[in-house]
Amino acid sequence: MKKWFIKAGFYSGVFKILLRGRGSGAFHILMYHHVTERDEIFLPHVTARVFGEQMEYLKREYRVQGLDELVEMVGRGEEIPARSVAITFDDGYEDLYRNVFPVLKKYDLPATVFVSTGFIDSDRLPWTDELGFLFKETASTGLEIEIGGSRERFSFPDEAARLGVFREVKNRLKALYEPERVDLFERIKEQLAVPQSNPVRILAGSHIKEMAEAGISFGAHTVHHPILTRIPPGRAQEEIRGSKQTLEAIIGEEVKGFCYPNGGKDDFNDVIKSMVQHAGYQYSCTTMEGTNGPAADRYALKRTWTSEPSLPLFAARLLRMGSL
Numbered sequence: 001m002k003k004w005f006i007k008a009g010f011y012s013g014v015f016k017i018l019l020r021g022r023g024s025g026a027f028h029i030l031m032y033h034h035v036t037e038r039d040e041i042f043l044p045h046v047t048a049r050v051f052g053e054q055m056e057y058l059k060r061e062y063r064v065q066g067l068d069e070l071v072e073m074v075g076r077g078e079e080i081p082a083r084s085v086a087i088t089f090d091d092g093y094e095d096l097y098r099n100v101f102p103v104l105k106k107y108d109l110p111a112t113v114f115v116s117t118g119f120i121d122s123d124r125l126p127w128t129d130e131l132g133f134l135f136k137e138t139a140s141t142g143l144e145i146e147i148g149g150s151r152e153r154f155s156f157p158d159e160a161a162r163l164g165v166f167r168e169v170k171n172r173l174k175a176l177y178e179p180e181r182v183d184l185f186e187r188i189k190e191q192l193a194v195p196q197s198n199p200v201r202i203l204a205g206s207h208i209k210e211m212a213e214a215g216i217s218f219g220a221h222t223v224h225h226p227i228l229t230r231i232p233p234g235r236a237q238e239e240i241r242g243s244k245q246t247l248e249a250i251i252g253e254e255v256k257g258f259c260y261p262n263g264g265k266d267d268f269n270d271v272i273k274s275m276v277q278h279a280g281y282q283y284s285c286t287t288m289e290g291t292n293g294p295a296a297d298r299y300a301l302k303r304t305w306t307s308e309p310s311l312p313l314f315a316a317r318l319l320r321m322g323s324l
């Protein structure tokens with residue numbers, strides 16, 4: 001669909017009519033990462049302004065429910081009310097405390113934050129965030145690394161090229177098994193030679209406790225954010241169980257939800273799904289795009305990406321997908 005057509009549809013009220021016509025049965029799970037003060041092209045994000053608009057729109061046009069409750073309804077075979085939506089955040093960045101928590105309180109909206117617990121109260125982050133920071137800040141204009149058995153040179157004379165190389169290198173690293181990935185990351189870090197440290201943090205334990213007490217739900221997202229199919233099964237099990245225990249100790253409540261790091265079709269499998277189930281989780285989220293109906297696999301829930309910069313595009317994305 002053309003952008004002008006979407007905009008016209010949104011502002012003329014056609015979207016409202018389409019929305020009213022949507023039946024019950026399936027729900028969206030919106031997926032956010034960072035919510036930042038300004039555009040941060042090296043991070044998966046929406047800005048606080050865009051996020052505020054989206055929440056106001058959801059409050060007005062949709063029925064926002066807690067993800068735990070929606071999954072329980074599906075489990076009991078209950079009909080999901082029309083226009084049901086759950087809101088989720090991956091990784092649990094500190095910007096949620098500043099830019100999300102007040103907005104959720106303002107509109108009284110439930111949400112679930114999936115935290116990688118090994119980074120709580122530390123200055124460390126998932127490696128993909130660290131890689132983004134290195135590419136954002138580096139003064140280098142090139143990189144030479146050995147990857148997958150061949151020597152490769154990347155050059156990035158300007159920011160646009162740097163962003164492109166960052167994305168390519170990130171995806172190449174994601175495909176590697178852990179020891180090789182860790183080694184290569186260290187070599188890239190040396191070459192990009194960024195002297196300052198990354199100011200971005202994961203939520204502090206005290207923030208998590210405060211948000212949980214105010215009604216925000218928390219789910220686990222492993223301890224160190226590895227892609228679970230790229231590490232040995234024994235370690236995957238520790239990552240799945242350990243994050244649940246740590247989070248439950250902080251919030252003093254049962255943690256029901258899990259979320260697969262990276263969450264694509266190659267990033268979990270039946271063995272991993274059964275580990276999640278046996279660890280005591282009621283459900284798990286992927287990053288695969290789609291809605292969830294009565295027959296949805298509770299351990300492979302689909303989600304809706306939310307990076308749309310304008311409200312009409314966001315509204316169109318919600319309307320186009322599945323049958324709400």
Ligand SMILES: [Zn+2]
Nearest residue numbers: 090091261262
């Ligand atoms: Zn993540």
